[in-house]
Amino acid sequence: MKRPCDHCHKERAALKRPKTSEQLCKACFYSAFEEEVHETICKTKIFRRGEAVAIGVSGGKDSTVLAHVLSLLNQRHDYGLQLFLLSVDEGITGYRDHSLDTVRRNEQQYSIPLKIVSYKDLYGWTMDEIVKQIGTKSNCTFCGVFRRQALDRGAVLLNADKIATGHNADDVAETVLLNLIRGDLPRLARCTNIITGEDSPLPRVKPFKYTYEKEIVMYAYFKRLDYFSTECVYAPFAARGAARDFVKQLEQARPRAILDLITSGESFRIGDTAQLKLPTPGNCTRCNYISSQPVCKACVLLEGLNSGQPRLGVARSRGSKKKGNPTPPGATPLPAVPSHPASSIHIEPLSLFCVYSAAMDHS
Numbered sequence: 155m156k157r158p159c160d161h162c163h164k165e166r167a168a169l170k171r172p173k174t175s176e177q178l179c180k181a182c183f184y185s186a187f188e189e190e191v192h193e194t195i196c197k198t199k200i201f202r203r204g205e206a207v208a209i210g211v212s213g214g215k216d217s218t219v220l221a222h223v224l225s226l227l228n229q230r231h232d233y234g235l236q237l238f239l240l241s242v243d244e245g246i247t248g249y250r251d252h253s254l255d256t257v258r259r260n261e262q263q264y265s266i267p268l269k270i271v272s273y274k275d276l277y278g279w280t281m282d283e284i285v286k287q288i289g290t291k292s293n294c295t296f297c298g299v300f301r302r303q304a305l306d307r308g309a310v311l312l313n314a315d316k317i318a319t320g321h322n323a324d325d326v327a328e329t330v331l332l333n334l335i336r337g338d339l340p341r342l343a344r345c346t347n348i349i350t351g352e353d354s355p356l357p358r359v360k361p362f363k364y365t366y367e368k369e370i371v372m373y374a375y376f377k378r379l380d381y382f383s384t385e386c387v388y389a390p391f392a393a394r395g396a397a398r399d400f401v402k403q404l405e406q407a408r409p410r411a412i413l414d415l416i417t418s419g420e421s422f423r424i425g426d427t428a429q430l431k432l433p434t435p436g437n438c439t440r441c442n443y444i445s446s447q448p449v450c451k452a453c454v455l456l457e458g459l460n461s462g463q464p465r466l467g468v469a470r471s472r473g474s475k476k477k478g479n480p481t482p483p484g485a486t487p488l489p490a491v492p493s494h495p496a497s498s499i500h501i502e503p504l505s506l507f508c509v510y511s512a513a514m515d516h517s
């Protein structure tokens with residue numbers, strides 16, 4: 155016979171909590187999971203009453219659970235947030251089309267309005283078309299850069315104040331490790347910030363910063379949430395490989411290791427030399443997107459695609475001084491994106507870092 159729940163001592167335990175090793179019944183697990191996210195939101199003050207929040211939803215487990223939990227906590231604790239679902243359709247047949255079906259169902263299930271923006275409309279290219287040009291070697295670079303901008307542009311169209319993403323504690327711990335391995339001190343110092351996006355028009359927040367991936371999967375499973383669990387067809391091995399495996403091994407030996415890695419990252423402070431490396435944000439001269447270079451990375455990549463030299467932007471690490479309109483025939487010119495005051499937030503180009511690490515993995 156199973157032992158009783160460590161919290162309520164009434165119901166029988168249904169699971170062992172990965173984060174704490176406690177034996178809990180389902181109800182106590184849901185409550186612990188949700189209230190920890192609530193505590194993170196309150197302590198870090200990532201939301202203000204009345205704000206419009208665009209939740210970046212891919213249809214995957216993390217963002218689906220995020221949409222579910224934010225909607226629930228918004229009602230339960232009366233945050234006064236206006237929530238939206240925001241999806242980027244990268245144009246990947248057999249992957250994103252299916253996950254978008256999930257997101258459309260989520261719109262009904264959670265009664266949260268959904269906006270979908272597509273690479274085809276914004277840039278004139280789908281990822282399927284890009285992969286035909288570039289192959290599967292540097293495709294993640296294009297996808298990451300385009301997705302970041304697409305999320306920003308979608309959120310601006312929604313008049314959102316913030317973007318919330320489903321990045322979890324495992325993601326943050328991996329980023330700490332990767333920055334440490336690469337000796338990237340400025341990024342190491344920033345990568346644990348819960349509010350990021352100084353290099354974007356809108357702040358980005360990670361309510362799951364302290365939430366373990368395993369618990370997100372358990373929560374989704376026990377609550378029978380409707381999510382899509384297939385890997386991207388173009389990047390089944392791109393995801394941070396060794397760092398991910400290492401974090402999982404550490405967690406197996408000692409569950410607290412994930413939180414400890416985050417705490418180590420948080421304790422890091424950079425000196426003046428490293429501070430000098432931080433780029434100064436300006437605006438892209440072509441599309442007006444916030445950029446530390448005269449031409450933003452997306453425009454450089456587009457220029458390469460449209461001129462039949464798709465490796466152009468991949469080979470160059472940053473920016474381009476070439477002139478010309480990168481918008482292809484038939485594509486919507488990119489709408490102007492306002493910038494937000496840099497002083498009001500911390501910076502952490504986590505998504506850009508994913509792109510960077512994917513590029514490193516492929517190189």
Ligand SMILES: Nc1ncnc2c1ncn2[C@@H]1O[C@H](COP(=O)(O)OP(=O)(O)OP(=O)(O)O)[C@@H](O)[C@H]1O
Nearest residue numbers: 210211212214215216217218240241242319320321
């Ligand atoms: N196509 C997309 N549309 C909207 N948001 C996205 C998209 N892809 C990723 N995101 C956001 O970025 C976060 C991290 O991206 P990542 O690539 O790890 O997501 P995923 O593995 O596709 O799905 P999930 O994180 O939801 O399980 C997601 O949780 C989500 O908030």
